[in-house]
Amino acid sequence: MDLSGVIWRKSRRSGNGGADCVEVGVLEAPNGLAAAHKSDEDRLVVMRDSKDPDGPKLFFTESEWQAFSGGMGDGDFDDLI
Known part of the structure; x- marks a missing residue:
């Protein structure tokens, strides 16, 4: 899968110089076909571990990402750890 065109971003809240966090980018079609179960989407949000970029x-579809990021902002997952 070709992710060479993805611009990866880390949260401003990343500690330790951002070494121990996730990175997020947007994958535009037609490369979105790499996630076959979501191949009808024009754009996908991609998340990876910054320590293991390969x-x-x-x-995530855009609606899945909005639900996830909205839940994070609302504190829906604060009791997990």
Whole structure:
């Protein structure tokens, strides 16, 4: 899968110089076909571990990303750790 055109971003809240965090980028079609189960989407948000940039990735549709990021902002996951 070609992610060479993805511009990766880290949170401003990343500690330790951003070494221990996730990175997020946007994958535009037609490369979105890399996530076959979401291949009808024009854009996907991609998340990866900054310590392992060649490792596994998570792919979100725009609506999935909005729900996830909204839940983070609302504190829906604060009790997990």
